[in-house]
Amino acid sequence: MPPRRLPALAALLALPGGALAEAPPPVAVTVTDKGCEPASLTVPAGKSVFRIRNQSRRVLEWEILQGTMIVEERENIVPGFVQTLSATLQPGSYQMTCGLLSNPKGTLTVLAAAETAPGGPPDPLALVGPLAAYKHYVSTQVDTFVARTRAFAEAVKAGRLAEAKALYAAARQPYERIEPVASLFNDLDKSMDVRADDFEHKEADPGFIGFHRIEKGLWADNSTEGLGPHADKLLADAEELQRRVRDLTIPPAKMVGGAAGLIEEVAATKISGEEDRYSRTDLSDFHANVEGSRKIYDLLRPLVEKRDPDLVARTDKNFARVDALLLKYRSEDGSFAPYDKLSERDRQALKAPITVLAEDLSTLRGKLGLD
Incomplete structure (x- = not known):
């Protein structure tokens, strides 16, 4: 299913003016090894502050999703620690990631409010130039990413082990440069860059695919055997990222x-x-x-x-x-x-x-x- 189109730049930058509203109380969320507690939240439209406690056994990231798009996220929450995330949300239905990818997602409902929290940058148009230049940079990096991933995938499928190993790091570099944009697409990011630790059964989980699954085969198993389908999927995801970025307003x-x-x-x-x-x-x-x-x-x-x-x-x-x-x-x-x-x-x-x-x-x- 195609991703939800982000709003136009004018809509992103045009925020109402006026006096600042009183800060809302934090919304508490605890993430355990099994999921989010509570698994369902309701907040008013506007600015909310989420207080995320990691009660699981692994470092995690907590994300607010709308469809396949990441709306806001807080990364690298260490077990036993609490971090906060401020998010200004429009009315609608969202999801929350809750630790392991195999855990069920939580639901977040944002209700329409009589008044929305005002604020925003003092000079909205000042960001238009940098955003346009960054969009061009991201687009060129995605093109490079697809070309390098295609060469990497071909080497893997042809069984050229030494060549595939030599191409691995170079294929990843463009993706790592534009990760703030690439990771907006939750489905593609999890497909291409997921780690074994994100699953209960680690490397044995069928959801462990993408770069790191191929990396495991090339180095830990010292073989390309069975990696052809993973290489095809990785290239298809890279090409899908290229299509989505083309129409994206960052x-x-x-x-x-x-x-x-x-x-x-x-x-x-x-x-x-x-x-x-x-x-x-x-x-x-x-x-x-x-x-x-x-x-x-x-x-x-x-x-x-x-x-x-x-x-x-x-x-x-x-x-x-x-x-x-x-x-x-x-x-x-x-x-x-x-x-x-x-x-x-x-x-x-x-x-x-x-x-x-x-x-x-x-x-x-x-x-x-x-x-």
């Missing part, structure tokens, strides 16, 4: 928030080496995430500098520090050292500046009036 908050989201994911979970656990090509993913974040930041930099030049100066230095650290592990041919060759000290040396960079980038939405 939400401003997703673009701006994506600069921090890409770096936060590296600092919170990817630094442990869980992403590419079979191939150990994690540093290639890290570098692509940083490149994608930097692209968003560069497009927004003139707007942010007008509001907070000190933040821009700090962020420029933080990006330079992260780039220099990653460069230490990069070969002349552009490839990166296997992640298992890094010591724990090396990993912590990476984590510190990445965490600082993520913290500063997380303020961009507020600086541009998009919280």
Whole structure:
């Protein structure tokens, strides 16, 4: 089924003015190993703050979905911890992800309100240029992603094991650069980039497909046997992403928030080496995430500098520090050292500046009036 079209840019940016409404009380949600408690929520239209407690045994992300589209999400909620998510929602029916992909989704009903919470960026039209430039960047990266995925899939299907291994990291890079947009499509993101940990039965679960299922076959099993259908599905999903992006209007908050989201994911979970656990090509993913974040930041930099030049100066230095650290592990041919060759000290040396960079980038939405 085709994804729900996002509203036009004018509708996304045109928000009513006026005095700020009183903040609503937080809506509590607990995620266990079996699902969400409560499994059904009702909130009024406008801004809601969700307080998500992770009572499961794994790091999770909590998402609000409408059809196949992710409306809002909070990633990397550690077991035993609570995080909050602010979301401005229109009336309608939504779903909530509840831990494992095999768990049932929760339901979220948003009722029409007599008054909607006003607010918004002081200069809506200022984001039109950066959004258009980012849409072009995303489109070109998707085209590259499809071309590289096609070559990767052909090598897998032909049984060319060494070639498939060599093409794996390069195929993933464009996807990792545009993950804030690619992950908007919940069905495709879960199909292409799902990990074994997202299922109760791990690698044995039939829902474990996509890049990491093929990665497991190539490296852990050292074989292409049985991977042909997975390669076909991966390429079909990549081509579907290309079709959807062509008609997509990128939400401003997703673009701006994506600069921090890409770096936060590296600092919170990817630094442990869980992403590419079979191939150990994690540093290639890290570098692509940083490149994608930097692209968003560069497009927004003139707007942010007008509001907070000190933040821009700090962020420029933080990006330079992260780039220099990653460069230490990069070969002349552009490839990166296997992640298992890094010591724990090396990993912590990476984590510190990445965490600082993520913290500063997380303020961009507020600086541009998009919280």
